Amino acid sequence: MKRSVPFEIFRYTAILAAIAVILVPILWTVSMAFKPIGEWSATGTDLTWWPKDPTLSNFRLVFGESTNNLIVALDRTALKPILSSLLSASFGTAIAMSAGTAAAYGLSRFGSGQNLPLALIQLRLFPPMAVMTPVMIMWAFLNFTDSWWGLSLIYGIVTLPFAFWLMKTFFDDMPREIEEAALVEGCSRLRVFTRITLPMMRAPLASAALFVFILNWSDYLIALLLTTREWVTVPVYMASLSSSMTGQLYGAKAALGLIAAVPPVIMGIAIQRHLVRGLTFGALKQ
Amino acid sequence: MSAVTATIPEDVMKTVQAKPTLREEGVKLGFRLTLPAQILVLFIAVFPLLMQLYISLTDWSPLSGLGWWSAWSLWNNFANYTDLAADARFWSALKRTATVMIVCVPAEFLLGLALATLFADEFPGKRIFYSILLMPMMVVPAVAGYMFFMLFQSGGPVNDILSALSGFPVTIAWLSDPTLALVAVMLADIWQWTPLMFLILLAGLVGVPGDQIKAATLLGANPWQRFVTIVLPKMKTIIIIALAIRVIENFKIFDTLYIMTGGGPGVATETISVYIYKLTTQDLIWGYVAAIALAILIVLSIAAVFAMKRMARAREVPA
Numbered sequence A: 001m002k003r004s005v006p007f008e009i010f011r012y013t014a015i016l017a018a019i020a021v022i023l024v025p026i027l028w029t030v031s032m033a034f035k036p037i038g039e040w041s042a043t044g045t046d047l048t049w050w051p052k053d054p055t056l057s058n059f060r061l062v063f064g065e066s067t068n069n070l071i072v073a074l075d076r077t078a079l080k081p082i083l084s085s086l087l088s089a090s091f092g093t094a095i096a097m098s099a100g101t102a103a104a105y106g107l108s109r110f111g112s113g114q115n116l117p118l119a120l121i122q123l124r125l126f127p128p129m130a131v132m133t134p135v136m137i138m139w140a141f142l143n144f145t146d147s148w149w150g151l152s153l154i155y156g157i158v159t160l161p162f163a164f165w166l167m168k169t170f171f172d173d174m175p176r177e178i179e180e181a182a183l184v185e186g187c188s189r190l191r192v193f194t195r196i197t198l199p200m201m202r203a204p205l206a207s208a209a210l211f212v213f214i215l216n217w218s219d220y221l222i223a224l225l226l227t228t229r230e231w232v233t234v235p236v237y238m239a240s241l242s243s244s245m246t247g248q249l250y251g252a253k254a255a256l257g258l259i260a261a262v263p264p265v266i267m268g269i270a271i272q273r274h275l276v277r278g279l280t281f282g283a284l285k286q
Numbered sequence B: 001m002s003a004v005t006a007t008i009p010e011d012v013m014k015t016v017q018a019k020p021t022l023r024e025e026g027v028k029l030g031f032r033l034t035l036p037a038q039i040l041v042l043f044i045a046v047f048p049l050l051m052q053l054y055i056s057l058t059d060w061s062p063l064s065g066l067g068w069w070s071a072w073s074l075w076n077n078f079a080n081y082t083d084l085a086a087d088a089r090f091w092s093a094l095k096r097t098a099t100v101m102i103v104c105v106p107a108e109f110l111l112g113l114a115l116a117t118l119f120a121d122e123f124p125g126k127r128i129f130y131s132i133l134l135m136p137m138m139v140v141p142a143v144a145g146y147m148f149f150m151l152f153q154s155g156g157p158v159n160d161i162l163s164a165l166s167g168f169p170v171t172i173a174w175l176s177d178p179t180l181a182l183v184a185v186m187l188a189d190i191w192q193w194t195p196l197m198f199l200i201l202l203a204g205l206v207g208v209p210g211d212q213i214k215a216a217t218l219l220g221a222n223p224w225q226r227f228v229t230i231v232l233p234k235m236k237t238i239i240i241i242a243l244a245i246r247v248i249e250n251f252k253i254f255d256t257l258y259i260m261t262g263g264g265p266g267v268a269t270e271t272i273s274v275y276i277y278k279l280t281t282q283d284l285i286w287g288y289v290a291a292i293a294l295a296i297l298i299v300l301s302i303a304a305v306f307a308m309k310r311m312a313r314a315r316e317v318p319a
Helices: A005-033 A057-062 A079-110 A116-125 A128-141 A148-158 A160-173 A177-184 A189-200 A202-218 A221-226 A234-239 A250-270 A272-279 B002-056 B068-074 B079-085 B088-118 B126-138 B141-151 B157-166 B178-206 B210-218 B223-234 B236-251 B255-261 B272-283 B286-316
Strands: none
Touching (some): A005 A250, A005 B088, A005 B178, A057 A250, A079 A116, A079 A148, A079 A189, A079 A202, A116 B002, A116 B286, A128 A148, A128 A221, A128 B002, A128 B272, A148 A160, A148 A221, A148 B002, A160 A202, A160 A272, A160 B002, A177 A189, A189 A202, A189 B002, A202 A250, A202 A272, A221 B272, A234 B141, A250 A272, A250 B126, A250 B141, A272 B126, A272 B178, B002 B286, B079 B286, B088 B178, B088 B272, B141 B157, B141 B178, B141 B255, B210 B223, B223 B236, B236 B286, B255 B272, B272 B286
16 A cells, blocks of 8 residues: 655654654653662752763662662662562562463363363452451461562462463464374373373463563552561552652652563563453454 | 183273373362462462451441451441442442443544455554554553653644644643543553454464355355344354453553642542542541442342353354
8 A cells, every 4th residue: 555755754754753752751760770879859940850970889789789879878788679570570480370371272172171261261350459458367367478489479360360371362363283293193181181282282381481571560559468577579669758858759769660671671672572362362363 | 721710800901900090190180270260269269368358348447546356346337348339439430441342442442443344454564563552561550651651742743733733822731631641541441452453353363264255255144244143143152252352341441540640630530540549548438438349240240150161152042
């Protein structure tokens, strides 16, 4: 189709405007992360879009290294929260992916667990806040509160719907001829699943796992409710970064925000082909 | 002759035996494979729900000194439910949640649809623009909340941009003004979730068969007519799904909002999730929290059943 010049001009203007709006918050955070303390809360005429005096001191501060121009040293560093986020998000992903993949295969091939799709969508329907009270009671009873394994378990359950639906659409799309050939050769059903189907599904499995990991990594509310001190995650720790002496630690928060934001953005761009399927519960095959 | 008759029945026997065992094996394996997921769902759905129902009938709180299992001694004759009906703060939080939804979801939809239309065909730079446009939805919501918290400071960049545009020094205290705080929160939500609408709608737009559009063009339809009569009807299902997802997620709005305003100033940005959060962690009246939670769950479940029926009907109609 031939395109008109005015339309192309309109297209690029509109897209560039949207991109400008999208980039302002991100660029401001990046610039904040590299500003020395004196420029953090600069207002009015002092407000600078780019750090006049770029520094890494914010990053050093969150990792516990007190620098000359920062009076406060935090009572703990970001290392433990980063470890906590990594552990709980990874193990949560492992739980969701193993239970979800197995169930998806069971339903896709043998029709078992017909009730699961709806149950799992309903799991996503409710505001997490509305179901967290009993979870808090249960976790306290099981001694899971403020631990990475407790977080992993709840993350695994909360993201199970996404793992299940993504894998189910992938299994539904996979041609069955190869599996049938292996069955004819005398392989058992389980062997077909573990030796043939799973290895063939390596790429979809990886993108589903990344997807679930992003969701776990992004959580704030659940970690806020289920961790108190030892195993707070990065978002919870970031929100707590302010002190009576300095007020909001803008630069430190921005630095930590950047650290928290970078992995999902990179992973998300890597798996953007599968994002639609994941987010729509496979209701829509791209 | 005898060799042939000897082998054929054996082969037949084998297949006859093999088929049921293979199917049985499949049924057994299918059951075993879905078992972990079933257990996890039961663990998080059934037991907590019963516990919530039980606690919601009492005055139990973690400060009451009783284990939750002996909460029955604090039975209060459905007082939590009657309180809920008269709880003005609850109803205004619900209204606020609805307001945010009514503003944000259509805004995200229209912006997303407009962007998706611009991306429907190939043009130079498409891939890189596309990747940048998707970035907000991958930013951790808590971090996005903090980004917008910084942007809307009275000496922050938003006011700076407004000053530059208007020529006057603008120093609006966005987050401490009851109306503007809600506006700021909604802008953050639109920033973060328009890309999701864009992504889903673009996937739908690409799926619209090109030959029908071509045929309509030959018949003299202008772009607007083509869009309204062919593209939109074809995208019906996808539009419903996109809207449903955002309505559900927007109803739960918490992370971004709570970090930006903490529900304040006063209760000006207190949505349902924030209200329940405060009751849970500050007021600690868990019996009442359970009652609110159950009420919401019941209403949402009914809404969901209705919505799903309608969606199923929409899909039956050949688009």
